[in-house]
Amino acid sequence: MIRGAAGWAIITLVMSDQPSSYPVDARGFVQQCAWCSLVADERGRYVLPAPGLLQGWSVTHGCCDSCRRRLEAAMERRRQARCTLASC
Numbered sequence: 001m002i003r004g005a006a007g008w009a010i011i012t013l014v015m016s017d018q019p020s021s022y023p024v025d026a027r028g029f030v031q032q033c034a035w036c037s038l039v040a041d042e043r044g045r046y047v048l049p050a051p052g053l054l055q056g057w058s059v060t061h062g063c064c065d066s067c068r069r070r071l072e073a074a075m076e077r078r079r080q081a082r083c084t085l086a087s088c
């Protein structure tokens with residue numbers, strides 16, 4: 001594994017019979033959004049497509065900015081609905 005200037009490197013994961021290469025962070029983990037399955041590039045931007053949720057010791061799951069905004073909006077709508085029902 002060769003590390004770039006920002007500490008990122010590339011590893012190859014084998015999912016079924018199709019190997020795929022993804023960047024890994026300075027800790028050696030592929031970062032993937034658990035909601036949309038996009039994988040982070042060398043700059044930490046979730047832009048790389050994946051065939052689904054990656055599994056294994058070298059993958060960590062988080063939440064991309066797009067999914068975070070969507071989840072926060074959904075939580076706010078729920079909060080507003082509860083406040084209306086509870087007359088708060």
Ligand SMILES: [Zn+2]
Nearest residue numbers: 033036064067
């Ligand atoms: Zn996402």
